[in-house]
Amino acid sequence: MGVPRRVLLPLPDHDFDVTEVAVPWHYLTQAGHQVVFATESGGATPAADQRLLDGVIFGQLGAADGPKALYRRLLDDPGFRAPLAWGDAEPAEFDGLLLPGGHAPRMRQYLGSSELQDWAAAFWQLGRPVGAICHGVLVLARACDPVTGRSILADRRTTCLTKPMERSAYLATAWRLGRYYRTYPTYVEDEVVAALAERTQFTRGPFGFTRDTPTSDDSGFTVLDGNYLSARWPGDAHTFASRYTELLG
Numbered sequence: 001m002g003v004p005r006r007v008l009l010p011l012p013d014h015d016f017d018v019t020e021v022a023v024p025w026h027y028l029t030q031a032g033h034q035v036v037f038a039t040e041s042g043g044a045t046p047a048a049d050q051r052l053l054d055g056v057i058f059g060q061l062g063a064a065d066g067p068k069a070l071y072r073r074l075l076d077d078p079g080f081r082a083p084l085a086w087g088d089a090e091p092a093e094f095d096g097l098l099l100p101g102g103h104a105p106r107m108r109q110y111l112g113s114s115e116l117q118d119w120a121a122a123f124w125q126l127g128r129p130v131g132a133i134c135h136g137v138l139v140l141a142r143a144c145d146p147v148t149g150r151s152i153l154a155d156r157r158t159t160c161l162t163k164p165m166e167r168s169a170y171l172a173t174a175w176r177l178g179r180y181y182r183t184y185p186t187y188v189e190d191e192v193v194a195a196l197a198e199r200t201q202f203t204r205g206p207f208g209f210t211r212d213t214p215t216s217d218d219s220g221f222t223v224l225d226g227n228y229l230s231a232r233w234p235g236d237a238h239t240f241a242s243r244y245t246e247l248l249g
Contacts, residue, residue, distance in 0.1 A: 003249075004032045004033055004034060005033045005034070005095035005096055005248050005249075006033070006034045006036055006093065006094050006095050006096070007028055007033055007034065007035050007036065007094065007095065007096040007097070007098055007248065008036050008038060008089055008094045008096070008097050008098070008123075009021070009024070009025070009035050009036065009037050009038070009098045009099075009100065010037075010038045010039070010086060010089075010099065010110065010116055010119075011037060011038070011039055011046045011083070011100070011110060012039065012040070012046065012102070012106055012107055012108075012109040012110035012111075013039055013040065013041075013044065013046050013047070013106065013109060014046065014047050014049075014104075014106040014109075015047075015048070015049045015102050015104035015105065015106040015107045016046065016048055016049065016100055016101075016102040016107065016110070017048070017049060017052060017063075017100055017101050017102040017103070017134065017135075017234055018048045018049065018052045018053060018062075018063040018067055018068060018071045018234075019052075019063050019064070019067035019234035019237045020100035020101050020102070020133050020134060020136070020234055020237055021048065021071070021074070021100045022067050022068075022070035022071040022073075022074050023067055023070060023237040023238055023240075023241045024098055024100070024131070024237070024240065024241040024244060025070070025074055025077070025080075026070045026073075026074075026241070027238075027241035027242060027244075027245045028098075028241070028244075028245055028248070031245050031248075031249070033096075033245070033248065034079075035077075035079065035098075036079060036083075036084060036089070036094070037077075037079050037080050037083035037084070038083050038084040038085065038086050038088075038089050039083045039084075039085065039086070040085065040086055040109060040110075040113065040115075040116075041085050042082075042083055042084050042085030042086075042088060043082060043083070043085070044083075045075075045080065045081045045082070045083075046080070046083065048071060048102075049102055049103075049104045051104065051180075053068060053071070056173065056177070056180075057173060057176055057177070061173070063234065064211060066213070066214070067234070067237070086113070086115055086116055086119060087115060089119065091119060091122045091123040091126060092126065094123065094128070095128055095129070095248065096128060096129040096130070096131070096244075096248045097120065097123050097128070097129070097130045097131070098130075098131045098132075098244065099120070099130075099131065099132040099133070099136030099137070099139050099140065100133055100134070100136050101132075101133055101134025101135030101136040101137075101161065101233075102134070102135060103134075103135060103161075103166075103169075103180070103181055103182075103183045104180060104183075105180075105183070107135060107183055108183065108184075110139070111135060111138050111139060111142075111183070112142075113139075116139060117139060117142050117143040117144070118143070120139050120140055120143045120152070121143040121144060121145065121146065121152055124140075124143065124145075124152045125146075127227055128227060129227050129228075129229070129244065129247045129248045130227060130228050130229070131228075131229045131230070131231075131240065131244040131247070132158075132160075132228075132229075132230050132231075133230065133231040133232070133233075133234075133236065133237065133240050134160065134161045134188075134231070134232060134233050134234070135160070135161055135183060135188055137153075137158060137159075137160035137161075137188070137192055137230055138160070138188060138191060138192065140152055140153050140158075141153050141160075141191055141192045141194075141195040142191075142195075150195075150197075151195035151196075153192070153195050153196060154195060154196060154197050155197055155201075156196075156201065156225045156226075156228055157201045157202075157203065157223055157225040158192060158196070158201065158202060158203075158223055158225065158228070158230045159202065159203050159204065159205060159221065159222070159223045159230045159231065159232050160188050160189060160192045160230060160232065161188040161189065161232055161233055162189050162204045162205070162207075162232055163187045163188075163189040163190065164204070164207055165207075165209075165232065165233055166181065166182070166187055166188060166189070167187070168209075169181040170182050189202070189204075203223050204232075205221035205223075205232060206221065209235060210235065211234065211235035211237075212235060212236060212237070212238045212239045213238060214238055219235065220235070220236045220237075220238060220239025220240065221236050221239070222236060222239055222240050222243050224243065224247070227247070229243055229244050229247055
């Protein structure tokens with residue numbers, strides 16, 4: 001086992017993705033690292049998107065059983081039950097930053113926070129490992145380099161929730177759930193690509209909805225650029241968590 005690291009994992013008060021939080025938390029803590037949770041005001045236990053726990057439609061399309069079991073264990077983590085406030089976390093005191101996603105409406109508290117974007121930009125300058133999955137990449141795309149004024153992702157290679165994935169989920173469920181799968185009018189991919197210097201820096205990866213598992217990462221997809229690792233959706237979570245843990249070490 002390597003040297004234990006401290007990783008900040010910021011969250012909204014409600015609606016984060018079960019898999020994209022519980023799976024990386026599991027991998028990191030199993031490797032001996034400390035995951036420090038933070039919400040906007042701190043103190044109160046955050047809550048995942050309940051639909052992903054119950055099943056999005058007719059008990060289907062939610063989180064898989066494995067991540068849900070990990071989430072139940074996460075609920076007993078003292079740091080999760082009493083998170084820091086974003087403003088009380090000093091960037092230099094952390095070895096890593098991990099940004100999960102989620103698509104339900106109350107994710108906007110986290111995705112649209114200028115305070116969190118400034119925190120991410122300050123941490124980015126330290127050159128330490130940063131991981132972002134799905135909508136979490138938006139935090140980095142919206143964070144500005146204090147010198148250039150451009151997004152901190154401007155010169156990096158990345159992926160995120162792809163437009164075909166987001167559109168497919170929306171079209172399959174809009175008849176019952178409306179815009180549940182459309183967090184913003186602009187697709188996540190379009191906003192992330194607009195933050196990059198060149199369209200060619202973005203990679204969608206193979207299309208499909210097969211999820212990776214703890215024992216097989218054949219379907220998992222990530223993009224690594226230096227100290228920055230990104231992934232597309234919950235189906236990449238095991239691959240993402242494993243590779244981020246390696247990057248942190």
